[in-house]
Amino acid sequence: MANPLYDRLIAPLDGRASDFLILADGRTLSGDAFHRLAARQAGALVAAGLVPGDRLAVQVEKSPEALALYAACVMSGVVFLPLNTGYKADELEYFVSDSQAGAVICGPGAEETLRAIAGSAKVLTLAADGSGSLSDAAAAQPDRFDVASRGDDDLAALLYTSGTTGRSKGAMLSQSNLLSNALTLVEEWRYTADDVLLHALPIFHTHGLFVASNVMLAAGGSMIFLSKFDVDTVLRFLPQSTSMMGVPTFYTRLLDDARFDREICKGMRLFTSGSAPLLAETHRAFEARTGHRILERYGMTETNMNTSNPYEGDRRAGTVGFPLPGVELKITDAETGATLPDGEAGIIEVRGPNVFQGYWQMPEKTKAELREDGFFITGDIGVIDPDGYVQIVGRAKDLIISGGYNIYPKEVELVLDDQPGVLESAVIGVPHPDFGEGVVGVLVAEPGATPDLDAIRASVGEKLAKFKQPKVLEVVTELPRNTMGKVQKNMLRDQFAEAFKTPA
Numbered sequence: 001m002a003n004p005l006y007d008r009l010i011a012p013l014d015g016r017a018s019d020f021l022i023l024a025d026g027r028t029l030s031g032d033a034f035h036r037l038a039a040r041q042a043g044a045l046v047a048a049g050l051v052p053g054d055r056l057a058v059q060v061e062k063s064p065e066a067l068a069l070y071a072a073c074v075m076s077g078v079v080f081l082p083l084n085t086g087y088k089a090d091e092l093e094y095f096v097s098d099s100q101a102g103a104v105i106c107g108p109g110a111e112e113t114l115r116a117i118a119g120s121a122k123v124l125t126l127a128a129d130g131s132g133s134l135s136d137a138a139a140a141q142p143d144r145f146d147v148a149s150r151g152d153d154d155l156a157a158l159l160y161t162s163g164t165t166g167r168s169k170g171a172m173l174s175q176s177n178l179l180s181n182a183l184t185l186v187e188e189w190r191y192t193a194d195d196v197l198l199h200a201l202p203i204f205h206t207h208g209l210f211v212a213s214n215v216m217l218a219a220g221g222s223m224i225f226l227s228k229f230d231v232d233t234v235l236r237f238l239p240q241s242t243s244m245m246g247v248p249t250f251y252t253r254l255l256d257d258a259r260f261d262r263e264i265c266k267g268m269r270l271f272t273s274g275s276a277p278l279l280a281e282t283h284r285a286f287e288a289r290t291g292h293r294i295l296e297r298y299g300m301t302e303t304n305m306n307t308s309n310p311y312e313g314d315r316r317a318g319t320v321g322f323p324l325p326g327v328e329l330k331i332t333d334a335e336t337g338a339t340l341p342d343g344e345a346g347i348i349e350v351r352g353p354n355v356f357q358g359y360w361q362m363p364e365k366t367k368a369e370l371r372e373d374g375f376f377i378t379g380d381i382g383v384i385d386p387d388g389y390v391q392i393v394g395r396a397k398d399l400i401i402s403g404g405y406n407i408y409p410k411e412v413e414l415v416l417d418d419q420p421g422v423l424e425s426a427v428i429g430v431p432h433p434d435f436g437e438g439v440v441g442v443l444v445a446e447p448g449a450t451p452d453l454d455a456i457r458a459s460v461g462e463k464l465a466k467f468k469q470p471k472v473l474e475v476v477t478e479l480p481r482n483t484m485g486k487v488q489k490n491m492l493r494d495q496f497a498e499a500f501k502t503p504a
């Protein structure tokens with residue numbers, strides 16, 4: 001019986017006595033202990049009635065048990081659907097119903113909310129300390145599990161990514177999408193069983209889950225598994241680590257701390273960055289401080305990783321490097337889809353074993369973004385330089401990336417437009433010193449009305465995850481529009497460019 005992801009990533013943990021996870025409080029978990037934990041959880045999922053192909057929605061704090069749930073899904077053939085811990089009830093309701101999840105695992109604090117929205121889906125709990133009804137159920141299960149047979153094209157995960165219309169789309173990722181990319185990255189970035197990855201990313205998105213965890217599973221290394229990114233804790237563990245993966249905010253925050261220096265990075269061999277653009281200035285400051293050149297790479301939820309700067313060779317600031325082995329990348333004209341010559345800016349399209357299977361139950365959206373010949377239209381604007389390095393120069397999609405999290409303005413605008421006294425709104429991203437981009441909401445009042453901004457903040461706070469909420473609200477008399485009536489967000493971005501400028 002085959003199960004490629006299990007066979008290659010999880011099975012090697014069985015019987016492994018060495019540490020797989022090292023926690024901030026000094027506790028460690030061997031590979032074998034992790035394997036047994038996942039096996040018990042897999043038993044609990046089956047006991048809860050889940051069968052291969054069913055979706056398991058998971059909104060829990062980062063912990064070894066939370067990561068083990070991913071492994072448990074791989075073992076049982078259940079499709080893993082991780083959710084940002086910041087999502088509120090309205091957001092969750094959509095994910096659970098759209099995916100027709102067979103069960104939901106949530107933190108104890110969210111149990112009541114989820115029971116109310118989960119419909120017929122079973123609800124189990126998992127707290128940050130590993131306790132909860134899931135763990136109770138798992139404790140009653142044996143620590144061996146009869147692993148489900150799965151093929152390369154079977155779905156392993158469903159990850160929701162927001163859409164330009166405000167409706168999130170579930171990206172269907174197969175066993176081989178995930179496995180092929182993990183194996184490629186291990187090779188490209190030279191990960192081995194000797195590596196210790198400082199893992200401070202959340203595990204509900206591609207970066208922390210697949211890029212970081214799958215790569216370390218495939219390499220047979222270990223992870224210093226931190227519940228979140230915190231500068232003090234990261235500085236404490238850097239001397240025991242060989243590598244770290246981060247979003248640019250991690251690196252700017254480290255550079256803001258004088259304790260972060262060459263000495264503390266002595267044992268490190270690789271820092272990678274992605275999920276958002278790394279400023280060339282950060283790249284240079286990082287090298288000047290530590291002697292390390294950050295390796296920047298580019299990916300998406302739909303594709304895992306597409307390009308990477310070279311491990312050996314010139315890691316060029318302001319570029320995302322070359323297409324990974326097996327990944328084809330071309331730059332196309334947005335209107336015609338024709339391939340453009342190198343040096344011209346256009347839409348980045350990618351094809352390869354990493355490219356997803358389509359959007360969950362959205363054939364029209366799949367057709368619009370995934371060409372019949374297998375090329376995926378990323379919506380990022382790029383250019384290939386004379387040496388073959390890919391540079392991302394913009395986005396054709398109306399998307400804000402804040403601290404590595406994506407925010408589709410439409411989703412926020414729909415909530416703002418609904419507020420009392422608001423006629424219409426436009427949501428933009430402008431430079432933010434910590435998050436790269438920060439969200440600004442621009443409102444137009446209904447005639448004669450004065451919108452109550454505090455009440456609006458409170459209402460938005462109930463409906464949207466914190467990172468999506470505008471950090472600044474501005475009221476204007478009208479939105480700038482072009483002759484077609486389309487809001488000219490560029491003009492708004494210029495007008496509010498200094499919204500997050502730190503006072504001198």
Ligand code: MCA
Pocket residue numbers: 200201202205206207208228229247249250274275276298299300301304402403404405435466467468
């Ligand atoms: C926290 N806040 C944010 C963000 N994070 N606001 C906007 N954008 C954010 N990213 C809010 C907090 O709720 C808080 O609000 C205030 O901002 C400051 O919080 P702080 O304590 O500074 O935040 P933090 O908890 O330290 O988190 C910042 C973070 C975190 C460490 C940068 O956002 C993070 O881990 N980002 C990584 C995201 C990631 O993994 N992306 C990968 C997606 P208040 O003060 O009002 O309470 S996968 C992907 O993109 C593709 C596939 C790829 O290529 O990797």
Ligand code: AMP
Pocket residue numbers: 161206273274275276277278296297298299300301302320378380392395401406
């Ligand atoms: P997500 O929807 O969370 O998968 O985010 C994917 C998007 O993040 C891509 O389409 C890019 O716009 C952006 N992204 C990821 N890595 C980079 C990078 N290194 N530089 C610039 N943008 C990036």
